[in-house]
Amino acid sequence: MSRDSAASAPGSSGAHAGRPVGRKTAGSRWGRFLEGGLLQGGVQGSPVLRLFMRWVRRPLLPVMRLWRRNIQLKVVVTTLLMSLGVVLLLGFVVIGQVRNGLLDAKVNASQSQATGGFAVARQKAEEAGSGTGDEATTVDGRPAQNVIQWMSDLVESLSSGGQGAFDVVTLPAGNDSGSGRGPRASGDVIAASSVPEALRERIDTDPTMAAQSYTRIFYDADKESQPALVIGKQVNDPNNDPYQLYYLFPLTQEEKSLSLVKGTLATAGLFVVVLLGAIAWLVVRQVVTPVRMAAGIAERLSAGRLQERMKVTGEDDIARLGEAFNKMAQNLQLKIQQLEDLSRMQRRFVSDVSHELRTPLTTVRMAADVIHDARVDFDPITARSAELLADQLDRFETLLADLLEISRFDAGAAALEAEPIDLRVVVRRVVSGAEPLAERKGTQIRVVGAQQPVVAEADARRVERVLRNLVVNAVEHGEGKDVIVKLAAAGGAVAVAVRDYGVGLKPGEATRVFSRFWRADPARARTTGGTGLGLSIALEDARLHGGWLQAWGEPGGGSQFRLTLPRTADEPLRGSPIPLEPKDSRRHRGLDDAGLPRGGGEKAATVPAQPTGDQGPSRGPLAPRSSAVTPTADPTALPGSGSRVVPRPASGARRQDDPPAAGGQGNGEAEGTPSETVSRPDARSEGSYEQGEAFRGR
Amino acid sequence: MMSFMKGRVLVVDDDTALAEMLGIVLRGEGFEPSFVADGDKALAAFRESKPDLVLLDLMLPGRDGIEVCRLIRAESGVPIVMLTAKSDTVDVVVGLESGADDYIVKPFKPKELVARIRARLRRSEEPAPEQLAIGDLVIDVAGHSVKREGQSIALTPLEFDLLVALARKPWQVFTREVLLEQVWGYRHAADTRLVNVHVQRLRSKVEKDPERPEIVVTVRGVGYKAGPS
Numbered sequence: 001m002s003r004d005s006a007a008s009a010p011g012s013s014g015a016h017a018g019r020p021v022g023r024k025t026a027g028s029r030w031g032r033f034l035e036g037g038l039l040q041g042g043v044q045g046s047p048v049l050r051l052f053m054r055w056v057r058r059p060l061l062p063v064m065r066l067w068r069r070n071i072q073l074k075v076v077v078t079t080l081l082m083s084l085g086v087v088l089l090l091g092f093v094v095i096g097q098v099r100n101g102l103l104d105a106k107v108n109a110s111q112s113q114a115t116g117g118f119a120v121a122r123q124k125a126e127e128a129g130s131g132t133g134d135e136a137t138t139v140d141g142r143p144a145q146n147v148i149q150w151m152s153d154l155v156e157s158l159s160s161g162g163q164g165a166f167d168v169v170t171l172p173a174g175n176d177s178g179s180g181r182g183p184r185a186s187g188d189v190i191a192a193s194s195v196p197e198a199l200r201e202r203i204d205t206d207p208t209m210a211a212q213s214y215t216r217i218f219y220d221a222d223k224e225s226q227p228a229l230v231i232g233k234q235v236n237d238p239n240n241d242p243y244q245l246y247y248l249f250p251l252t253q254e255e256k257s258l259s260l261v262k263g264t265l266a267t268a269g270l271f272v273v274v275l276l277g278a279i280a281w282l283v284v285r286q287v288v289t290p291v292r293m294a295a296g297i298a299e300r301l302s303a304g305r306l307q308e309r310m311k312v313t314g315e316d317d318i319a320r321l322g323e324a325f326n327k328m329a330q331n332l333q334l335k336i337q338q339l340e341d342l343s344r345m346q347r348r349f350v351s352d353v354s355h356e357l358r359t360p361l362t363t364v365r366m367a368a369d370v371i372h373d374a375r376v377d378f379d380p381i382t383a384r385s386a387e388l389l390a391d392q393l394d395r396f397e398t399l400l401a402d403l404l405e406i407s408r409f410d411a412g413a414a415a416l417e418a419e420p421i422d423l424r425v426v427v428r429r430v431v432s433g434a435e436p437l438a439e440r441k442g443t444q445i446r447v448v449g450a451q452q453p454v455v456a457e458a459d460a461r462r463v464e465r466v467l468r469n470l471v472v473n474a475v476e477h478g479e480g481k482d483v484i485v486k487l488a489a490a491g492g493a494v495a496v497a498v499r500d501y502g503v504g505l506k507p508g509e510a511t512r513v514f515s516r517f518w519r520a521d522p523a524r525a526r527t528t529g530g531t532g533l534g535l536s537i538a539l540e541d542a543r544l545h546g547g548w549l550q551a552w553g554e555p556g557g558g559s560q561f562r563l564t565l566p567r568t569a570d571e572p573l574r575g576s577p578i579p580l581e582p583k584d585s586r587r588h589r590g591l592d593d594a595g596l597p598r599g600g601g602e603k604a605a606t607v608p609a610q611p612t613g614d615q616g617p618s619r620g621p622l623a624p625r626s627s628a629v630t631p632t633a634d635p636t637a638l639p640g641s642g643s644r645v646v647p648r649p650a651s652g653a654r655r656q657d658d659p660p661a662a663g664g665q666g667n668g669e670a671e672g673t674p675s676e677t678v679s680r681p682d683a684r685s686e687g688s689y690e691q692g693e694a695f696r697g698r
Numbered sequence: 699m700m701s702f703m704k705g706r707v708l709v710v711d712d713d714t715a716l717a718e719m720l721g722i723v724l725r726g727e728g729f730e731p732s733f734v735a736d737g738d739k740a741l742a743a744f745r746e747s748k749p750d751l752v753l754l755d756l757m758l759p760g761r762d763g764i765e766v767c768r769l770i771r772a773e774s775g776v777p778i779v780m781l782t783a784k785s786d787t788v789d790v791v792v793g794l795e796s797g798a799d800d801y802i803v804k805p806f807k808p809k810e811l812v813a814r815i816r817a818r819l820r821r822s823e824e825p826a827p828e829q830l831a832i833g834d835l836v837i838d839v840a841g842h843s844v845k846r847e848g849q850s851i852a853l854t855p856l857e858f859d860l861l862v863a864l865a866r867k868p869w870q871v872f873t874r875e876v877l878l879e880q881v882w883g884y885r886h887a888a889d890t891r892l893v894n895v896h897v898q899r900l901r902s903k904v905e906k907d908p909e910r911p912e913i914v915v916t917v918r919g920v921g922y923k924a925g926p927s
Contacts, residue, residue, distance in 0.1 A: 355757060355783035358804040362781075363716045365805045366723055397805055 072284045079280035087269035102254045114231035114247040128238035159186030166249045173242040188220040207234035227251045290318045306333040347411040402533040409540040418569045423454040430467045442480040449487040456494040457569045466538040470561045474500035490577035497562040497578045505553025514539045557586040705750030706730045723808045737761030756782045764796045771797030775854035777818035794895035799856040817883030832865040832924045833913040857900045864924040873921040
């Protein structure tokens with residue numbers, strides 16, 4: 001497929017504006033909230049509710065975070081809650097049992113006491129009836145008076161037997177309140193209110209049976225009311241008139257006992273819960289401490305302190321964990337040591353080879369130069385041979401130097417000597433160095449964007465080497481057309497893009513150009529005799545800076561190589577100030593010619609241009625750092641940048657021919673994705689995103 | 699003038715082919731080369747031939763180049779140019795610290811080598827009488843001496859040149875690149891470590907307290923300048 005039908009056509013990519021990443025997600029939710037909730041007057045409740053929930057949740061977030069992260073807290077809290085439940089249940093059961101037991105005993109005792117009392121009352125009534133029978137019949141007005149007196153005496157005598165353990169109350173039976181037999185009570189008890197109405201009715205309805213109920217005793221005097229058991233029965237007075245006799249047994253003692261039990265249980269329960277919590281804490285700590293230690297040591301191990309080990313005591317599971325962990329660390333250290341030794345040996349070897357090769361090469365070189373200088377005295381054939389010898393020695397030297405440089409990268413021996421440099425100066429130097437070649441080729445090198453300083457912390461020697469390589473390549477492959485060197489700085493990044501309008505790159509080649517000894521066209525004549533390692537070294541140089549070196553190209557439409565460097569050495573790259581695919585690419589032009597409306601306008605709307613000074617905040621939503629999506633999935637979602645980000649390890653393996661998920665985002669033109677590749681430090685690749693469009697036109 | 703350019707060069711190199719080739723090139727340029735292949739014999743040969751300049755390979759059998767460099771420097775200020783196959787930081791810096799004035803990385807072109815040698819020998823061409831003062835030092839340019847309160851301080855020719863370059867324009871701050879051009883004779887920006895190492899060496903000789911230099915003052919982010927006199 002041709003590159004013109006690229007996957008990330010602006011029209012379709014505009015539709016992919018939903019960016020499934022970090023802060024951006026929050027932003028789009030806000031957007032939906034605004035659009036769906038407030039602006040369009042939609043469902044008011046749910047967004048407002050959501051907002052409220054968020055407002056409520058915010059102060060809780062640290063707690064939730066602690067909860068999520070701290071297993072000890074989790075276990076302790078769970079233990080506390082569960083033991084609290086168990087203790088409460090247990091408490092209720094125990095208290096219920098104790099109360100029943102206490103009351104049963106009391107009821108039994110009270111019943112026998114009351115039964116005795118009723119018998120005494122009946123007996124007294126019979127005695128009085130037989131003893132005063134004559135008087136009753138003779139003196140008609142007296143009996144009532146006598147009964148009143150008798151009743152008072154009865155209450156007195158009955159209650160005196162209990163010595164305060166109970167009170168006695170008499171009430172008239174039924175509605176009969178006449179004949180002066182008003183309520184009587186011993187010990188200041190208010191008779192009427194202390195006996196429940198229901199009990200009285202029960203006794204009224206069944207006069208032969210004693211009945212009992214729980215009640216509260218109210219007193220005349222300043223005595224507090226207290227719970228009590230009341231047992232009552234209908235009894236006849238000496239006149240054979242029925243009245244109700246009640247025994248009131250205060251339950252104060254029982255209540256005291258019960259509350260004592262309750263208090264004891266509560267105290268014990270509280271202790272148990274707290275102790276269980278403490279025990280859980282201690283037990284969990286026993287497990288968690290080694291785990292935390294393991295985590296901490298694992299972190300230190302991964303930070304490179306390979307001699308770190310866990311302390312192992314005992315033979316339990318934790319100790320086994322520690323042993324296994326230590327064994328793992330040991331093996332890891334061994335392997336790393338082996339690798340380091342290997343790397344050291346490799347470096348040593350390279351260094352030795354370097355010396356051993358260079359000394360004879362120096363001799364040859366000097367001899368060749370002497371011969372070369374004397375070539376005017378030779379016959380033409382020998383003279384030409386001398387020239388060839390000198391030229392090829394140059395090439396050989398460059399090749400050797402490049403090989404050594406790349407093996408230095410491979411051995412990890414390359415060191416960055418970064419200091420703030422103005423890339424314009426470097427570009428100027430590179431361009432002036434490439435002028436002779438450009439003149440021979442009839443190419444004009446133009447520098448764009450050099451009005452303002454483009455400063456970054458970088459290794460001038462390496463950056464110059466990268467740019468020299470790019471510019472010379474562009475001139476070489478530019479077929480005499482102009483070469484444009486574009487500089488830009490924005491956000492935390494600076495970029496230099498080198499654009500040529502030569503043969504360009506075929507699909508898939510943008511990745512391969514960085515491969516060692518790769519040649520675009522083996523049959524093509526090379527004028528400068530490059531080593532085939534230049535771009536590989538340039539890629540390594542960019543990577544050493546924490547920067548990117550990317551290529552874009554279309555067959556016959558030229559290519560663009562872009563170097564992006566972080567402004568400060570320790571800052572991760574998030575995007576490049578220059579879009580990888582130039583605006584004058586055939587695809588962009590083609591779309592414009594076709595008059596598709598979703599070209600520039602759409603893009604401008606999606607990502608409004610912002611002043612250079614305002615990059616800080618604008619970077620946030622544009623280039624979020626962390627995300628769950630694979631790096632290959634995102635860049636095409638950015639409108640029109642046309643950039644495909646391939647994580648570094650895939651740069652060799654993943655070819656354009658097998659497009660990643662992003663290429664096929666529903667537009668079925670995956671194969672045509674413009675070929676680009678990205679180099680970046682592996683650690684950062686996951687979170688870095690392309691954002692070329694954001695800076696477009698600046 | 700050309701006669702000043704000529705001089706005796708001692709080539710200390712164990713590679714006979716390279717030594718011979720160096721001899722051919724040096725003779726072609728009018729120098730008088732003498733050779734020694736063993737580090738242990740280098741010092742004796744140096745004493746015997748009294749060269750105007752030493753070309754010293756860093757990797758030698760017997761005593762290695764660094765050691766030889768130190769020994770020669772201990773008894774003479776004669777210019778020493780190291781030949782090294784390794785341009786790695788450590789090697790070069792160690793070589794420079796042991797007293798070498800300049801270094802050249804293999805493989806080099808004959809013209810490059812000759813240019814370096816000439817640059818190191820050039821300074822003997824200008825005997826204009828001149829008296830300079832820097833700090834409490836008095837420099838007699840023609841007499842090639844540096845004195846503090848009447849006591850002379852021994853400097854190598856290179857260190858002397860460096861000091862003179864700074865003392866001639868005490869108002870000017872010299873970048874490392876400018877010093878490389880003026881003192882070492884490089885026309886393109888080269889290894890600025892040369893300057894750093896030699897400023898350190900110079901300071902250790904002329905400063906009362908090398909930790910707090912008063913003669914050769916560092917201007918942060920720019921370079922060096924002469925201290926107030």
